[in-house]
Amino acid sequence: MSSPIPQTVPLVDFGQFLHGPVREKQKIAKELDAAFCNVGFVYLQNHTVPQVLIDECFEWSKKFFDLSDSVKQRAPHPPGGTHHRGYSAIGLEKVSQQVYDKKELEELRAVSDVKESFESGNPDDETQPNIWLDEEDIPGFRRHMETFFDHCKDLVHHILRALAISLSLPDEKALSGTHKRSLFQLRLHYPPVSASAIRDGHKSRISAHSDFGTLTLLFQDSIGGLEVEDPYNPGTFNPVAPIPGTVVVNVGDLMERWTNGRWRSTVHRVMAPPVNETAHADQMTILKARYSIPFFATTDPETVIEALPGCWDEAENPKKYERITAWDYVQMRMAALYN
Numbered sequence: 187m188s189s190p191i192p193q194t195v196p197l198v199d200f201g202q203f204l205h206g207p208v209r210e211k212q213k214i215a216k217e218l219d220a221a222f223c224n225v226g227f228v229y230l231q232n233h234t235v236p237q238v239l240i241d242e243c244f245e246w247s248k249k250f251f252d253l254s255d256s257v258k259q260r261a262p263h264p265p266g267g268t269h270h271r272g273y274s275a276i277g278l279e280k281v282s283q284q285v286y287d288k289k290e291l292e293e294l295r296a297v298s299d300v301k302e303s304f305e306s307g308n309p310d311d312e313t314q315p316n317i318w319l320d321e322e323d324i325p326g327f328r329r330h331m332e333t334f335f336d337h338c339k340d341l342v343h344h345i346l347r348a349l350a351i352s353l354s355l356p357d358e359k360a361l362s363g364t365h366k367r368s369l370f371q372l373r374l375h376y377p378p379v380s381a382s383a384i385r386d387g388h389k390s391r392i393s394a395h396s397d398f399g400t401l402t403l404l405f406q407d408s409i410g411g412l413e414v415e416d417p418y419n420p421g422t423f424n425p426v427a428p429i430p431g432t433v434v435v436n437v438g439d440l441m442e443r444w445t446n447g448r449w450r451s452t453v454h455r456v457m458a459p460p461v462n463e464t465a466h467a468d469q470m471t472i473l474k475a476r477y478s479i480p481f482f483a484t485t486d487p488e489t490v491i492e493a494l495p496g497c498w499d500e501a502e503n504p505k506k507y508e509r510i511t512a513w514d515y516v517q518m519r520m521a522a523l524y525n
Contacts, residue, residue, distance in 0.1 A: 194225070194424065195221070195225055195228060195229055195414065195426050195434070196217070196220075196225070196228055197231060197429070198214060198228050198231070199214070199231055200214065200230040200231065200232055200233045200234075200348075201233075202214050202232075203344070212351060214348060215349070215351040215352035216352060218352055219349070219352035219449075222349075222448075222450065223448060223449060223450070224417070224450075225414070225417065225450065225452060226436055226437045226449065226451060226452030227414055227426065227435070228435050228436075229429055229432040229435075230345075230433050231429075231432045232431075233344075233433050234341045234344060235334075235337045235338060235341055235405075235433065236337070239330075239334055239337060240334075242330060242334075243334050243405070243479055244405075244407060246326075246331065247304075247375050247477050247479065248477060249327070250304055250327060250374065250375075251302065251374070251375050251475075253319075255275070258273045258275075258302075259275070261273045261304070261317045261318055261319045262317070269314055270307075270314060271305050271306060271315070271316050272305060272317035273302070273303070273317075274302060276301065276302045301375070301392060303373050303375055304374045305371055305373045306318075306331050306332075306335065306371075307335070307370060307371050308335065308368050308370060309335075311369050313369075314369075331372065334372065335370070335481075338372065339368045339370055341403065341433070342365065342368075342403065342481070342483045343365065343368075346365060346401070347361070353445075354496055355494070364485045365400070365483060365484075365486060366486060370481060370482060370483045370484070371482040372479070372481050373479070373480050373481075373482070374479060375475075375478070392455055393455060394453050394454070394455040395454070395455070396439055396451045396452065396454070397436065397438040397451065397482060398438055398440060398484075398516060399440055399484035400438050400440050400444070400483050400484050400485055401436070401438060401483045402436050402438060402480055402481065403434070403480065403483075404433065404435075404478060404480045404481075405433055405478065405479040405480075405481075406428040406434065406478055407428065407477045407478065408428055409476040409477075410425065410476075412426040412455075412456055412478075413455050414454045415454065423455065423457075436451075436452065436454070437449045437450060437452070438451050438483075439451045439519070440484060440485065440491060440515060443491055443507045443515075444491050444492075444493070444494055444497075445493070446497040446503065446505060446506055447497075448497045456476070456478075484512060484516055487512055488512070488513065489512045490509055490510075490511055490512075491507075491510050491511070491512055491515065492507070492510075493505045
């Protein structure tokens with residue numbers, strides 16, 4: 187039997203869901219369902235985040251990471267994984283892949299991730315207050331990041347409404363309602379790194395992993411490097427090249443669990459982007475800084491995660507996972523990042 191055809195990430199016009207009649211909304215909902223069932227990733231065009239804000243956010247990201255280390259350290263990420271805010275220097279965080287055994291974690295960390303990040307969240311989240319630099323350190327940065335957060339938050343809720351329709355849930359707001367506190371997380375940046383170190387396996391921009399929330403939005407710059415594992419060919423990674431005007435959306439582990447495996451939380455990584463064979467030698471030695479803006483969504487902490495209606499049946503597709511609250515699951519995964 188021949189091998190399955192490598193899966194590519196589909197492109198969906200989300201404007202048809204936002205502004206179209208009911209039948210168009212249902213059509214787009216089905217397209218999202220198919221994308222998440224088959225690949226776990228989708229490009230969305232004509233979404234709700236203005237391009238001017240995205241462009242400005244990349245500019246602010248560069249301004250922040252161009253600051254001296256001593257200034258950036260004035261907004262430090264607290265120790266551990268319970269307060270996920272502020273600045274993390276290179277090497278502080280290591281992604282996890284649903285691994286909690288200490289020996290396995292040490293093996294995963296043998297290849298270090300070359301990245302630094304700044305994280306912020308909902309300004310109304312009293313459990314994880316944001317950690318900002320003083321206004322005089324980078325005037326206007328906080329105001330823009332809070333505005334950008336609000337636009338990303340709204341887009342997540344639009345997508346959740348579409349997904350509820352795709353599952354034929356009785357209430358279009360069924361999934362959005364479990365995210366009503368919008369305890370989401372906005373992250374910035376990766377720095378330059380030696381291309382040879384990545385290609386030789388000594389370093390990675392981000393090692394192979396899956397996200398652990400419900401949905402992730404990813405705004406890419408033009409550098410590239412994102413790769414998604416082919417679900418039907420494990421170990422084979424396909425590039426997800428930047429497409430202007432789109433946002434990449436992917437399913438997280440919690441959503442895969444919630445849908446009883448219907449939607450895939452696909453493993454992905456960030457590696458060296460393809461290099462033109464005629465490129466100058468120094469271009470092949472040091473990769474440019476790759477700025478990216480991921481936005482991680484998860485449910486309200488008290489939400490009980492168990493198979494949603496339409497995602498299981500007793501006879502042919504029984505429930506695969508035990509009940510767990512979103513809080514218990516996410517804390518387990520976040521702790522693995524820093525322990």
